[in-house]
Amino acid sequence: MSLFSDVAPIRFEGADSTNDLAFRVYDKDRMVLGKRMADWLRLTVCYWHSFNWPGNDIFGAGTLPRPWLGDRVTQAMAEQKADAAFDFLSRLGVPYFAFHDVDAMASADTLEEHGANLKRIEAVIAEKMAKTKLKLLWGTANLFSHPRYAGGAATSPDPDVFAFAAAQVRYILEVTNRLGGENYVLWGGREGYDTLLNTDIKGELDRYGRFLSMVVEHKHKIGFKGTILIEPKPFEPTKHQYDRDVAVVYAFLQRYGLEKEVRVNIEVNHATLAGLDFEHEIAAALAYGIFGSIDMNRGDPRNGWDTDQFPNNAQEMTPAMLLFLQSGGFTTGGFNFDAKLRRQSVDPNDLYIAHIAGIDTLARALLAAETIVNEKRLAKVQQDRYAGWSGAFGKKILSGEYNLSSLADHAVKTNLDPKPKSGKQELCESIIASSCKF
Numbered sequence: 001m002s003l004f005s006d007v008a009p010i011r012f013e014g015a016d017s018t019n020d021l022a023f024r025v026y027d028k029d030r031m032v033l034g035k036r037m038a039d040w041l042r043l044t045v046c047y048w049h050s051f052n053w054p055g056n057d058i059f060g061a062g063t064l065p066r067p068w069l070g071d072r073v074t075q076a077m078a079e080q081k082a083d084a085a086f087d088f089l090s091r092l093g094v095p096y097f098a099f100h101d102v103d104a105m106a107s108a109d110t111l112e113e114h115g116a117n118l119k120r121i122e123a124v125i126a127e128k129m130a131k132t133k134l135k136l137l138w139g140t141a142n143l144f145s146h147p148r149y150a151g152g153a154a155t156s157p158d159p160d161v162f163a164f165a166a167a168q169v170r171y172i173l174e175v176t177n178r179l180g181g182e183n184y185v186l187w188g189g190r191e192g193y194d195t196l197l198n199t200d201i202k203g204e205l206d207r208y209g210r211f212l213s214m215v216v217e218h219k220h221k222i223g224f225k226g227t228i229l230i231e232p233k234p235f236e237p238t239k240h241q242y243d244r245d246v247a248v249v250y251a252f253l254q255r256y257g258l259e260k261e262v263r264v265n266i267e268v269n270h271a272t273l274a275g276l277d278f279e280h281e282i283a284a285a286l287a288y289g290i291f292g293s294i295d296m297n298r299g300d301p302r303n304g305w306d307t308d309q310f311p312n313n314a315q316e317m318t319p320a321m322l323l324f325l326q327s328g329g330f331t332t333g334g335f336n337f338d339a340k341l342r343r344q345s346v347d348p349n350d351l352y353i354a355h356i357a358g359i360d361t362l363a364r365a366l367l368a369a370e371t372i373v374n375e376k377r378l379a380k381v382q383q384d385r386y387a388g389w390s391g392a393f394g395k396k397i398l399s400g401e402y403n404l405s406s407l408a409d410h411a412v413k414t415n416l417d418p419k420p421k422s423g424k425q426e427l428c429e430s431i432i433a434s435s436c437k438f
């Protein structure tokens, strides 16, 4: 029995269901372009917001019933939390979870104690995973909450902090490996700056590159087969986060020779904070060949911070889902709900309702994207738009047959006078809107 035991396992009941605690669209075995819905989405619940956050904000204390939380978490509390977490995950019926080291373990004062406490909860989690068949999408280290990390971890001005962070990452990377985790995530918590007046950007980036190289080296040393992922975010908690967006992360990876080793975990609300569309970040990651995984949530368009709300707008999600679907989907990644309840959502049921609504939103967007792929109308717009590049002249330019002057001569000689063609934007937008009927 746990806080979440009052709810019967969540089932698919179809579009007409009036049951708040049922899926209307997410039908895990439904086939979408040859793959089960569950296999496309690889749904994941995050430990930190769902079980380790008491509902506090900067103005007020926790509001949510989370009896296993306190200033100091004992092993018994950590185990009570794990009971509740696995009970919730099983009843919700998703295959994966994700966690930070400190989300799950008992509080520790020293690094040695940290390692020992993490091992103790690892044993508990391993047993629960075996029993429930739940899997670990990714593990990660919290390198941002403790005061020692106020100036960053890998980018800290203090090498002792760098070393402390290395120890923390080594522990949790090895735990992630032993638990069969499919990825390891580094979100650059406080890897950034609050003011340039006291900051040496080049030095900090070089040390960040060194840290990441050490993580990659260790991954290979221990035989971890999962993917290392960086999670871009433009600001918060620092004024400027080094992993600003996908393109910036790609430049960083290239500079330190890691672009074949590390991919990205893209978060919706981080993209929008960066002034970018979520689908832009997906498209950029696919273009650079570093698409890894997704942290699912949404921001509030009128709030300039990471509100981490559950997604509820399938139409808004559809352009990203279309890119995702066309790319063949995840290899090791998944859709992780990095989303949290509002402070007034104090009923234990609210956590189910939030996830169900988020999952149905993803399922709607997936079906809309499937319709768009099958109808081929949007694909045709793109094909027509770029048709010239598959013609003889376009191919000749790309193959290097011309240089700038011979191409210029050709343009003059043939008296080129290209006319504007419609970009068909409104048609594209109406195809998206009319596909969202689920």
Ligand code: XLS
Pocket (backbone or CB within 6 Å): 100, 140, 185, 187, 231, 233, 267, 295, 306, 338
């Ligand atoms: C914070 C991040 C964090 C990471 C994991 O904004 O989204 O939750 O996903 O460290």
Ligand code: NI
Pocket (backbone or CB within 6 Å): 187, 231, 267, 295, 338
């Ligand atoms: Ni995240």
Ligand code: NI
Pocket (backbone or CB within 6 Å): 267, 269, 270, 306, 308, 338
């Ligand atoms: Ni976030």
